[in-house]
Amino acid sequence: MEKGARRRGSVLVEAILDAAWAELIDKGYTSFTLEAVARRAGTSRPVLSRRWPTGADLAVAAIGHYIARHPVTVPDLGSVRAELLLLLRQVSDRGAITITRVLFSMRDYFLETHSSLADLRGELRKRTGGNRGIEDILERGVRRGEIDPARLTPRIATLPLDLVNHEALMTHKPVPEAVIAEIIDSIFLPLVTPEKPAQRKGQTASPTRPS
Secondary structure, three states: OOOOOOOOHHHHHHHHHHHHHHHHHHHOHHHOOHHHHHHHHOOOHHHHHHHOOOHHHHHHHHHHHHHHHOOOOOOOOOOHHHHHHHHHHHHHHHHHHHHHHHHHOOHHHHHHHOOOHHHHHHHHHHHOOOOHHHHHHHHHHHHHOOOOHHHOOHHHHOHHHHHHHHHHHHHOOOOOHHHHHHHHHHHHHHHHOOOOOOOOOOOOOOOOOOO
């Protein structure tokens, strides 16, 4: 940018949110201030505080901005299992390196706002459009008959993401392929796969009549 050029509107907002995210990555929330972000963005604190009154407001906006700029999407692969494997790998790779590191530094944020990690995740989902990636996968699975919609409660629907995020949060590393496969095959799919019709207890198949 040329010296003296003034940024306005979305250009300035983008620069501030990028600077805020960089501050969170480099220093964590404990040292996160509007002044530090303003210096990194090359602007002034009043410019920031007019839009984000507190550091907490700006931090959440910066995290949401990063997530929105790095969406996780999966094409139709013809199989719920294949699509979930790809989705969870992408979530793991993105979360373990960046978002997890930031969330681990947010203890002071939770104290300031009297909130929890669950509250923050809920707020971020509202800002970024929810879990559209996994919702698309599950909708395709229902249409194919791979998933029983009657067994797909809201808690179960987010279970694969919750388990992968928890694993990344605990280890600070990308989740191993074997763990992702175990989450899908041993935990999630058995909960949502349609039950096969079973013979009634004590009922035997009728013998074939001779022609």
